[in-house]
Amino acid sequence: METIHPLKQISQIFQISLADIANELDVKRQTVNEWVGKRRRPIPKKHIPKIAAIFNLDERWFEKSLLKGSEVLELQRIYIDRNATFEEYEDFFVDDDGVEQVITKYYSPEQDVSRQLHEEEKVKSVIEDVQQLLERELGDYNNYYQDIMRGVLSIVDSKERGKVRMLSDVIDFLLYRDHGFGGFDIKDKNVEGKFDEIYEYYQKK
Secondary structure, eight states, X not given: OOOOOHHHHHHHHTTOOHHHHHHHHTXXXXXXXXXXXXXXXXXXXXXXXXXXXXXTOOGGGGSOSOOOHHHHHHHHHHHXXXXXXXXXXXXXXXOTTSOEEEEEEEEOTTHHHHHHHHHHHHHHXXXXXXXXXXXXXXXXXXXXXXXXXXXXXXXXXXXXXHHHHHHHHHHHHHHHTTOSSSSOOOSOHHHHHHHHHXXXXXXXX
């Protein structure tokens, strides 16, 4: 299956034609076509800053050979947020003295779309991270990691509050135990102490 070049995909999302990009760069349209075509000639580094400026995006977007699904969603959200329209309306509330007050608020019809894209982006990013991990050259450990992932998914899907909370605490403990700030914070110090004991046990294995 043919993949779309990031520059071409971004140009479609932001509705800036390849011809316009060529004009801005003072190069032939054919040159840009060669960058995004099947052969994919590399975009010269000297053009990257100008291309980034055309779209008002970070240069890193144009150094990629492929956009992940979550990145496409992120770019769509950026475009929607930039072009959002706002409607003004009045809202009413009663203050502490019982007097009705009027406040001006603003609503963007695109806000709901942007929020939905953001949620889809987060879900897609998690899926991509899991897929990337499991597709690595892990040898004999591949099945082991697959079983771990299935176990985590099974516990979360069970919706058993105690198991899910315990899983969350164990993950936080392993992620943040060695940090001196934020992260792991459990109110029951006895439980935290037991976590420490279990952790030390496995460190010696």
